[in-house]
Amino acid sequence: MEWHNSLAFAQDQDINDEFAAFREEFLFPQNNGKDVIYLCGNSLGLQPKAVVEEITKQLSSWQQLGVEGWFNGSDPWLQYHRKLAAPIANIVGAKDSEVTVMSSLTVNLHLLLVSFYKPAKKKYKILMEGGAFPSDQYAIESQVRFHGFDPEDAIIEVFPPEGEYTLRTEDIVAAIEANADDLALVLFSGINYYTGQFFDIETITQAAHERGIPAGFDLAHAVGNVNLKLHDWNVDFACWCSYKYMNSGPGGISGIFVHEQHHRDSTLNRFAGWWGYKLNERFKMTQGFVPEAGAEGWQVSTSPILLMASLHASLQLFERAGSVAKLRQKADRLTAYLEYLINGINKDLGTEQYKIITPAQQSARGSQLSIICKSNGKKIFDKLLDQGVIGDWREPDVIRLAPVPLYNTFTDVYHAAEIMKEAASATA
Template sequence: MHFENTKEFAKSLDQQDPLHKYREQFLFPKVNDKQVIYFTGNSLGLQPKNTQAYVDEIMNDWAELAVEGHFYSEKPWWDYHERLAEPLSKVVGAKPSEITVMNTLTVNLHLLMVSFYRPTAKRYKIICEEKAFPSDQYMLQSQVRFHGYDPDEAIVEIKKREGEHNFRTEDILKTIEEVGEECALLLIGGVNYYTGQVFDMKTITKAGQDIGAKVGWDLAHAAGNVQLELHDWNVDFAAWCSYKYMNSGPGNASGCFVHERYHNQKDIPRFEGWWGTQKDTRFLMKPEFEPMPNADAWQLSNAPVLSVAPYLASLQMFTEVGMETLIQKRNLIVSYLEFILQEIDKQVDSTFEIITPTAQEERGTQLSVFLHGEGRKLFDYLMKNGVIIDWREPNVIRLAPAPFYCSYEDMFEFGQILKQGILDKSNH
């Protein structure tokens, strides 16, 4: 498509956008009494307007039914989380039986590592990407120390080449081959939080399993953002937060995937609790754990329904729209944002370097941009003028135009504010 850096062109794209009506279903903050341009759906998605009703329903049931709400509310609390399995399975490419929702992301990754990181004297190493999200780094370090290993020896980081911003798949595969039979686990972020690079999860999963390792994915920046086929890719396990592209609210419940080949195994290593035991006999209070025949076997406690309710509200929209339509708009709006940045770059003295891959299959909703010649003052200017963005040291802004609620006109207006911020600085 031939893009134009004009408001009229941006509005024409919005008029043709099948998702444009969903923008009205979200609540936007305001700056200077004007609705913001919101680029941080990769950190915290906006609140869907239907969320309040889902939460109020539980509050009302609690008020009117108290403990009986577990069984007699319209959406009984005791199996509330089960309602998310079907819609989530379509988002991440899984069978509903392979999905459960519980706890928060890092908690779930720790719990899943109980099952899937089983080091031996010979096979004990974990492969991850260098400069993974800090929570993943801390988790991996603490896990290997827990098992009696030195993180410097047990954790192998895949490196970027000197002077390059992104990982090369061939380098990842080479590292996997080199670690070989010493590798117990690969655990990588499916989308790199800093650059927005999407990894070739299918190829990497196969390579890791070919050397006898288990393969898991942290999908915090991938779920609801990129095409996932966890079941068909034969992924062992995965987990993701729900509050970024999935719009469930701050710190809310995390989704988990456990491939069906691990279901119905009573002897699998696992930390267990009573919500993972068979549903029909759960309240008989048996001393022996009888696992649910699906991913719910990893459940520990009854679901935090006030946390899960906003997730269910958001998934209603994902079900209506489908990932294919979301990804089509994602590709177009990110390409338009890229074009706007390039156009503004020609008009000012500064140089923007987009460090996110240019190939659509290697990127999702996020563009990470080096502001060469600029600094924190430009970020502050944008924020004060109603552009909500994300800053990462040393000099990178992350822009994530979430397709549910960002418009093409937002992209144009952002370009104008960005240009003005640079020119204002140069005029002083």
């Protein structure tokens, strides 16, 4: 693709954008009376306009039916989560029975570790990426301690080669091979939150399985962003939040995936609750836990219907868009355009102010670019905010920008890069 650094070129791309109409479905924060340039869908996606309507529907059911809303009305709440399974399964490449929505991400990671981290005396270690999101590190450290092991010894982190920012798949595979006798679990993110690197989930899973080790993934930054085929890749389990690329709102409900090969495995531990009990017999309130078939059997507590309603609004947009694969066609181009413009700033200014640490290879990234600022990074970031460009800042020197195909335009990307250029000159 030949890119041009001009507003006319960006606008022309927007005219030919098959997803252009989706932008109208979202509400934008304002800066000086104008929509901001929102490039932060990797942290908190924007609010779909339909959220109010979907939540209002459930508030009406509550008003009109009270507790009977669980069993009656157009959308009995007892089954509400099942409406979400098919669109989510489509997004993560799963069978409907392999996914469900419940609770929040770190809580679900703990619940899945209860099932899939089964350390034995000699085989108790967890292999993970170095620099994983802190909540995952804390969760894993505390699980390891809970089982009586020392995190220093039991957690093996794989780091990029000296002076590099991203991991090589062959190094991950080599680490699995080298530690195979000690490993009880391989746990990675789908996309690393800091660098934006999209890991080769299929190859990692296969390498783990060849040595009899289960593989699980935190897909917070991957879901609704990149193409996933969790079922075909034989991933054992995964969890994610839905408030980033899936636009379900702050603290929105999380999702889990459990491969169907584990659905009937009675050797798996679960921290059970009545919401995971067989749905059609739950209200018999009998002793002895009998799980619902599939991922639903991992549910623990009463469904937060208002959170589910919010996600439902967003999922309908994904359904209209068709598939993540289709969205990716635009997303790859948007991301590549941002990359071209940022690299152009260095050329124009004759500096190395911005260094993109996200892989340049399309298959190894999603919509996020992580940009190291050589100097004055925080000042540059504050200037962006001041000028109505919302990205985010990660210590010590990284600005993350994520052009999202459902609501961002090439014009957004063009203006953001112009402001990045001004900010770099002004702070130089």
